[in-house]
Amino acid sequence: MSDVISTAVAALAKKLPDGFDGVAKFVLQGEGSIMVDPNGVRAGDDDSDVTLIAEPEVFQAMLEGEMNPTTAFMTGKLKVEGSMGLAMQLGAAMS
Secondary structure: OOHHHHHHHHHHHHHOOOOOOOOEEEEEOOOEEEEEEOOEEEEOOOOOOEEEEEOHHHHHHHHOOOOOHHHHHHOOOEEEEEOHHHHHHHHHHHO
16 A cells, blocks of 8 residues: 555545445545545445545645535546535535
């Protein structure tokens, strides 16, 4: 597991300490994937209800509150595959 993924897992776990009601995957291009589900946050590449794809810098900016997830999506910096409803819930939880 890359340092980028390890750091992102820790940061996302702080934002979502109780996990998430769905199954979501964050793909950090060139680094790996992070899974978020009712059990918490971990590195992984399992099947998911929603997949969010972004460059590591975009993901970091969203976690730090420097970039709104909706803005990232609307400007093409964040791609969403699967349930848009779950993606919106995740965006709200990360803010």
